[in-house]
Every structure is written in structure tokens, then in C-alpha cells.
Amino acid sequence: MVFKVNQVAKRTSSKRVLDVLEAIIQNPPAATAIQLSNSLDIPLPTVYRQLEMLAEEKFIAISPSGNHVAGSRLRSLMLNSLNHEPQISLRRVVLEKLSNDLDETVSLSVPAGESLVYFDRFESHWPLQNNVKVGDRLPLNCSASGKLYLSTFERKDALETFKRIKTDRKASNLITTQKEFSAELDKIRERGHAFDNEEWFDGMIGASVPIFNNNGTLCSCLSTHSLTSRKKMSELEAKMPILQAAAKTLGDILLRDE
Structure with missing residues (x-):
């Protein structure tokens, strides 16, 4: 039972990261931590942790205007995917x-x-x-x-x-x-x-x-x-x-x- 609970928690955590990433790509100006927390119904501390992790891994970055945007690693993935669509x-x-x-x-x-x-x-x-x-x-x-x-x-x-x-x-x-x-x-x-x-x-x-x-x-x-x-x-x-x-x-x- 503990194993099943942990597996569900991992899936939920992974989905939250993907939801945050999708929200950032779809609308960078609205992708502040507070807005992401409210729109995705994810606790604010969790959003901060996910944003920090995504930034460290270069999946997101901060634009000159201060918005979260696609980082170099994610942009590379997106460009490479176009040749295999x-x-x-x-x-x-x-x-x-x-x-x-x-x-x-x-x-x-x-x-x-x-x-x-x-x-x-x-x-x-x-x-x-x-x-x-x-x-x-x-x-x-x-x-x-x-x-x-x-x-x-x-x-x-x-x-x-x-x-x-x-x-x-x-x-x-x-x-x-x-x-x-x-x-x-x-x-x-x-x-x-x-x-x-x-x-x-x-x-x-x-x-x-x-x-x-x-x-x-x-x-x-x-x-x-x-x-x-x-x-x-x-x-x-x-x-x-x-x-x-x-x-x-x-x-x-x-x-x-x-």
C-alpha cells in the first residue's frame, strides 16, 4: 500500500512539473509563481521549488522583462522535435x-x-x-x-x-x-x-x-x-x-x- 501511495505521489509531482512548464510556454506574462499556483491549484511553496528546479536544469529562464520563458535546453528540444514531427x-x-x-x-x-x-x-x-x-x-x-x-x-x-x-x-x-x-x-x-x-x-x-x-x-x-x-x-x-x-x-x- 505504501508503494502504491508513493507511486501516485511521484506521478502527481511529475504531472505538476509538466503543468507548470506548459503554462509557462503557453503564456509567459501570466507565469508568475502566484499566478501559476492559483491557476493550477498547486501550493505556492511547491511552485517555487519546481521553478527553481526547471531553471537549474535550463528548461526555463528569465526574460529581460522578468517573465519565465523557455530555457536553452527546452528550446533545443523543441527545435530538434520539428525535424521528426x-x-x-x-x-x-x-x-x-x-x-x-x-x-x-x-x-x-x-x-x-x-x-x-x-x-x-x-x-x-x-x-x-x-x-x-x-x-x-x-x-x-x-x-x-x-x-x-x-x-x-x-x-x-x-x-x-x-x-x-x-x-x-x-x-x-x-x-x-x-x-x-x-x-x-x-x-x-x-x-x-x-x-x-x-x-x-x-x-x-x-x-x-x-x-x-x-x-x-x-x-x-x-x-x-x-x-x-x-x-x-x-x-x-x-x-x-x-x-x-x-x-x-x-x-x-x-x-x-x-
Whole structure:
């Protein structure tokens, strides 16, 4: 009987840890110890112990704004899991069709703390490509996806991140002041997608649309890019409905249960 009681206690304790972790990932701003205790009906001292353990094991971390967020160990697990998801074949089919429709390379990137990481792409037939590989981090200040991601931050946090970015690259249209970057974030929020107008590389333009999870938080960015010798920005803008439709389909696939 004692054995059974101990087994139940262990299962209950493990489930509580998972519940706390899930609550943090689902809504970081609401993941204070007191709020977690109230919403999950877990004693406050227990929540503090679990948060301490999760932080020590790098499953959670503290963001610059003071919220609990996914830590480096959990982010690594999440990124690795994307390459083994049950719906990976469907995802690749959508990316291939989109690449053919746009006649350009298309890419998916996911947030990883204050970074954005490429996790999948489908190459077009064009010989000259942006030399960014799966697993690489995207610049948040000049790539379309990076700017789109920062547009979801609180403005103060977005500008603090922008200020910390150091780059030796000086593309023709690189945004260099916080005032200009804040205005750019306003435009992105208003239209719901982002463009890179030769801000990352001279001679290259790009576009990115968001994919949201079930609670409305950005979970991925779907993007494409082209050389200005092949497309004008107006031509890329005209393709946005195709990109947005693909993002909706990919969102349904990424969030689908097995």
C-alpha cells in the first residue's frame, strides 16, 4: 500500500512539473509563481521549488522583462522535435508547392528566445541563393522574418533588442536608428507582414508572414526572398496572398495532433 501511495505521489509531482512548464510556454506574462499556483491549484511553496528546479536544469529562464520563458535546453528540444514531427511530409509538400508558385526559395523559422532560427526551407532552381542554412540564426534588425518577430514584442523590449544588435553589414537600406525602426514596426503591425527592401543584402528583397499558435502567439515565420534582378518589390507584394494562404495551411499542419 505504501508503494502504491508513493507511486501516485511521484506521478502527481511529475504531472505538476509538466503543468507548470506548459503554462509557462503557453503564456509567459501570466507565469508568475502566484499566478501559476492559483491557476493550477498547486501550493505556492511547491511552485517555487519546481521553478527553481526547471531553471537549474535550463528548461526555463528569465526574460529581460522578468517573465519565465523557455530555457536553452527546452528550446533545443523543441527545435530538434520539428525535424521528426508526424506531419513533416505534409509540411514539405506545402513548401514545395509554395516555392513553385513563387518561383523562389521559401523558408520557415521559429523563435528561440530573442533569436529566430531557420528550421526548414525549400530551394528554388535559381543558382544564386541566400547562403543561410537550416539551424542558422536570422538577423532581427534587417531580415523580413526578424522584423516580423520583433513586431510582436513590447515596443520597449523590441527597441532594446534592436539597440543591442551589432552588425558589420551595411546594406543600402539598412535601418540604423531606433526612431526609424520603431516606425517600421508600426507598419508591420498595421499590415500584418514584413518586407526586407535590400536591408539585409544589397540586391535582395524578401517578405515574411506569421504563423500563430492556438493562443494567438507567433510560433513561426514563413518567408521568401528574391534577387532584384528577378523581381521588383511590387511583384513580391503582389504575391502576399499566396504566402498568407500557405501560412494558414502550414499553421493547421504544425498544430495538428497526431
